[in-house]
Structures are given as C-alpha cells and as structure tokens.
Amino acid sequence: MSAQEGRSATVQGEIIDPALYLREGRHGLEAxxxxxxxxxxxxxxxxxxxxxxxxxLFLAEESGQDPNDLVYEYAGRRVRVTGTVYKRRGLWGIVARSVELLSDEPLEEPIDKPDEEAETP
Structure with missing residues (x-):
C-alpha cells in the first residue's frame, strides 16, 4: 500500500487516549x-x-470533521472498526466507517518487548 492510498480493513481492539496510554499505560473503563x-x-x-x-490514530475523512465522531461513545471499550487504513513511515491511522461494540472488558495488558519499537501493527 502506498502512503497516500488507503485500504479497506476491519480492525479489532480498544478505544484509547494515545497519550494516556503511552505515558502511563492506562486504558479500559478505569481510565x-x-x-x-x-x-x-x-x-x-x-x-x-x-x-x-x-x-x-483515528482520522477524519475531510478537514474540519471530528475524527472521534463514530468512536466517542466507546472510549475504553473493545470494538470492531471498519474503515480505511493508512500507513506512513510506521504511523498507522484509520478513517472509521462503522463501529461495533464487542465488550466493556479492556484488552489484557500488552507485554512490552525489547524490540517493540521496530514492530508495526
């Protein structure tokens, strides 16, 4: 996939505040x-x-739109998101088209690996 072109995909996971997660590891309904x-x-x-x-990262389809519109109500929850995925230099983003609630249970705590910096989603 080129950096400018997106591809349709379905991704399953938990809606997080990326700064809170990266700084403190906090996620799920407790956060x-x-x-x-x-x-x-x-x-x-x-x-x-x-x-x-x-x-x-959630992305807006157009400038001025709120990228959080479809996912706001699911903060801290596990969901399945279908949309257009973009990748540029190791950074991933998705323009959500639909969101399905899977669970109020958070993901298990990820295990940090020494070479995690080199991995991509």
Missing part, C-alpha cells in the same frame, strides 16, 4: 473519565489493536 476529559479538550482517540498492540 474512561480521563479519556473523555482528554478528548473533550481536543485530543484524537486511537485504537489499540488486539493481538498486535499496534496503535491506529
């Missing part, structure tokens, strides 16, 4: 209030992919 506070302050949500622990 729900903090996630909403961050998003209401302008932060973009992300999807922590089940199985790979890859992080996909």
């Amino acid at each position: 729900e209030d903090l996630i909403y506070k961050a998003v209401d302050g302008g932060r973009t949500l992300a999807l922590l992919e089940e199985g790979t622990n890859g992080v996909y």
Whole structure:
C-alpha cells in the first residue's frame, strides 16, 4: 500500500487516549473519565489493536470533521472498526466507517518487548 492510498480493513481492539496510554499505560473503563476529559479538550482517540498492540490514530475523512465522531461513545471499550487504513513511515491511522461494540472488558495488558519499537501493527 502506498502512503497516500488507503485500504479497506476491519480492525479489532480498544478505544484509547494515545497519550494516556503511552505515558502511563492506562486504558479500559478505569481510565474512561480521563479519556473523555482528554478528548473533550481536543485530543484524537486511537485504537489499540488486539493481538498486535499496534496503535491506529483515528482520522477524519475531510478537514474540519471530528475524527472521534463514530468512536466517542466507546472510549475504553473493545470494538470492531471498519474503515480505511493508512500507513506512513510506521504511523498507522484509520478513517472509521462503522463501529461495533464487542465488550466493556479492556484488552489484557500488552507485554512490552525489547524490540517493540521496530514492530508495526
């Protein structure tokens, strides 16, 4: 896939605040209030992919649109997202087209690997 072209995909995982997750490792419903506070302050949500622990930032289809519209109500929850996936230099993003709630249970705590920096979702 070229950096400019997206591909249709379905990704399963947990809706997170990427900054809170990266700094403190917090996610799931225990972090729900903090996630909403961050998003209401302008932060973009992300999807922590089940199985790979890859992080996909939510993207808007057009400038001026809110990338969190479809996923806002699912903060801290496990979902299945279908949309257009983009990758550029190791950074992943998804424009959500549909979201399905899977569970209120958070993903199991990812195990950090020494070479995790080199991996991509």
